[in-house]
Amino acid sequence: MRSIITRPLPKSRSKFTIISLTIIPNEVPSLLAALLPRNLIRNILFILIQLNGLASIEYSIRTKRLMVFPVKVKGHDGNYWNEFADSLANSTHHFDTAPLLPAAAYTSSHNIRLVYDNIVCESNPRRLFKLHFQATFLKDLLSLKCFQFVYCLYNKDDYIVDWELTWFTLNFSLAHDASFQASHAAQHYTFKFKLFLDDLPLLEKLKITRSDLYIDLLTCRSCCDRMEDLIHLILCSKCHSVMHQILQSYQNHLFFKLRQAGELADKDPMPMLRKLSSLSCWTISSSNWFSYALIQGCLPTMFIDLFIDLSISRQSAMKVVAAIHKNFIQKLRKRIWNLRTYDKSKWEDAMNITLKLKTTPWPSNLPATSYVPFSSLPPPTHLVISRDSEFDWIKNSITKVCHGIIICRVLCVA
Template identity: 85%
Template sequence: MLSITEEFYALNNTSANYQKYVLISNFLLLTTTSTILPVEFHLSLSSLNDTSSISVTPLSITSLFCFLGVWFNIKGSRDFVKKQIAGECNSFATALRPAKLSAKQVVYLYNSVLIPKLEYRMQVTHLSAADCYAATRSIRSLVKHKANFSRTFPNPILYLSQALGLINLSSHLIQCHVNNLFLMANFSTPLIQHLFIYRLLLIQFRFLIPISPLMVDDWSLWSTMNAFKCDYIACTLASMISTPFRLQHAHFSSTFPDLALPGHTPLYTCMSPHVFKACLKVLWKCHLYYLSQLITLSGSHLVSWTAYQTTYIAQLTDKRGRSFPHKWYMDLKANTTLPNSHDLLYDRYVCSLSTASSVTLIPGATTTQKNQRWLITLDKNDAPLFGKQLSVQPKKDTCMIVHWTSDCLSSPSDVIRFRPYSGCNAHVLFPSADKYTAVPPRCTFKISLLKSLILPTDYERIRQSTMEVVSPYSWADLSITVVSYYRRFNILPDFSSSSLVVECDSAVASPLGELPILSSLVPLLLGSHYRFYTDGSLINLDTPEVSMGWSWVQLIYDAGYLNSIAAYAYGTIHSQAAIDGLSLCASSSYSNSRLYYKTTNFELWASIERFIHTKRLTVFPVKVKGHDGNYWNEFADSLANSAHHSDTAPLLPATAYTSSHNVRLMFDNVICESNPRRFLKLYSQATFLKDLLSLKRFQFVYCLSNKDDYIVDWELTWFALNFSLAHDASFQASHAARHYTFKFKLFLDDLPLLEKLKITRSDLYIDLLTCCSCRDRMEDLMHLILCSKCRPVMHQIFQTYQNHLFSKLREAGELADIDPTLMLRKLSSFSC
């Protein structure tokens, strides 16, 4: 390749700078302290290339390099990304600190310029909340410095959108990663969906998780493993555990199968965490996922180590031929069985009794190359499969067999008779078969010894004249034993391309098709068409009785009569309550509710669009202007309004408006139809306000149980904190900045009063210090207002505020043509 590159440069009359070549390899186990020697590449000489060799000094695997704008690290460490993020934040803070910018301007630059850059660098990397907090320390310090806040100023007020609005890096990255994962799972391209399923299967197989990774509630067991830290999807799912949000399978189909494996009691729930992680590779090789794989057929006892070694998995001896119980088995036995009870399980681990079989067969894993046996197993259709052993691959627990067939399924009560098979689709050519048999086999393929049993027969050897082999057992005798043994290890995820590359199942019915809205379709005349009118209504928005109705009118326009009508009540009241609860945390306004319903309407139409494509309909959407006299549109509107009070209007099922998604977002077991990123942002804002209210300054809020007694008007509070007077000769920009700082310090009880300084700096301020003006009172906030020495100054300040407020009220009264005298008289009567 380098030779071709040199010839290309020669054709274009250019040359390469070999000093800029980057060579990285995981084969060279280099460290940052070792001596790195250059690697020489010998090139092929030609008429266009006269360079015989090139020397390139390789980078250490711990170093990072950039290729096409993306940074790579062969070691897979997060440290280089962490250093990049911290470096970007520090350089940003260093550049803006000497600039004459206000706090709001710094926040704007950080949110608009730096956050997209950090998001790009961390698009496939997860950092903990502590790492993000440490990386952005310089940004918080800069904002507090520009706003003249102290370093101990509470951080939640920085992140609230109603206050400074600084983006929290950790919360922002969770929003990005969860939104990306949601879009990936519901991507319109089948290839991306197959890749997502494949990645979930890999997570299952790598971490021995027998259920879907979307259903795992605690990732702490795997969070310290290097394989977990390098897995983007696993880290994203783990980051959601700290929130009420979960991703959930909406439905299962041929393209999005159920990933749950058969069995009960996953091993990681009944083993010590450190033992499970230490023995993960051993359990992985043994294909052990569930405790039920190690329970006897009676369901009450753990399989003994001797039985497990000889019956389930052979070749567990050491170099001296000894076989001791593995560490994982001893830990499992200690956690699941009663002491001195001969492997009797605790009641919580006992499973239901299995149907016992009177026939006991020896596992195929005990066979060797010397004693060739007849084996029985199951094919991919769970039908019995018979064959004569040829060669054994003990390290892989597989075996090549000669395929023989039987009609035991048609006569299960008769003894099994099988004959040579001419060939099937599973046939794999085995050229070395002549070494093991004198009769050339017609059909050979590979099977797993872990899923095979040795079958007794009347002929142990195949001869030229052998045309039929008989077993003393019938399929009815063996079916329970064979099927239970085969399925005992039939939980290994299938990563073959054939199981993933599946054509899109166009026959999957849309949930809308289950609704009775299209139940009365009639044949159309040539050139005619159906016409549909839809409408919705929303009532009681600011109350717990919020309700949404939806209607559908269907008619054949040429016929002039109704073909079908339907009215539905929207069944997401609990979801709306969750949205309103989050909104109420940050504001008393329900403005976000309307936005939520608009987004939900989009989800509903996405389901309708999928229904149209499934039924292969031709649709021409037309927007009808509301209340313009259109009879059918008005009729649909009246139906939507009647859905709120009609007992016959069914609830619109959740599957109808989420049918376009394979994976849906859940919030406290409530389906979220809105934009995941917007919903996550709203939740993080509510969390910041909760952190703010947990400060000692606002402890009184938790004493208010009645909403009517809730004396904090958050809308007025945020307006007062963010309000800035117009600049003039007497009130300049510097005055406005100090006024802005004073309001927030007053709001958070962060003014540098003596009583406050005694707590924060007890080494400098002793308890005996009093007000420096009157000398006889403790200087707290109330005394600052009522101090006899400061009263004239404070009265002048309050009088200035009152005059300004009254002038604004008079201006507003003139514009609204309302006399403000009554309001001014009421305000002037207040003692403050």
């Protein structure tokens, strides 16, 4: 049986027709069915995005000399093959491992193709556009002042930020249980993202955002002799030993998982353990950008590479590292940040800085502050490439983000 199954949409919803394609001869490769999207023609933009899929179907029908008949059905009810093709389409268009077709298979029938540097696009344009916009947003993100330190890490082989791992870890969530309920998750995510964006309400931040309440001379409420920025929060005499314990726990947890991976793969994990222990990020100091990157959440590629060397898949390795980093964030919040917040709240009560004052908008009659916030870290010593330079930033960044997989293309007319 070879069929094209069609049905009209209700008139109240759309004037377009959804066409679900099901081709079921034994000689048709399973790849062809996997490329079919569930709602192939929803609007004009969707048609343009799916042109290569349509072309591949036409090409296969022509070369295989298939007979294709239109059959009207009521939705997908009772049609096993239609549902099967839909499930394949759904999974294929969301997988990063979508297979490629030869260029001739999907460009011969149409005058539009996806090309980048004379390389014809792959068979999954949805992923192409998604990654293109992700790279654009990454460019804007790294142009922010709080991420300028990232450029200092590129000259070191032991710490290169893996942005895919970083995004995965930021969005990682375990199932709620007795120790991690929904209320804990909300606080955890708030703290994690504020830490990543260097937006925690530390005194050096508050002197800028609420200079009407926090004067320039204020120092750390725990040690009382240093300005309070993120690095000082960790190096403060009251928190330093606790932070050392938390980082040691982080490292030990990674060691344990690497040993487990070595046992499963029947490989010696000692070379990986030595590499991990030699990373610069485990030593916290006011001049170490690597420890700052780890604490902020910009995780290194080596965390994943060590697991891959022990025959663990990248996706599984990312889940392991994300779970370990989640535990690190939880300890940092509970054992350092919450205690710091308690000390600060006692001081604010004594100074009559109430919750009502803190949540009241900045008075409109006050001039903007000219205070320059203190930083424990040295200024980044690097040359930041201007965004309006001739440097092909997008091409370069996408290549790094995707680990060498050629998926960076732009629309052009053949």
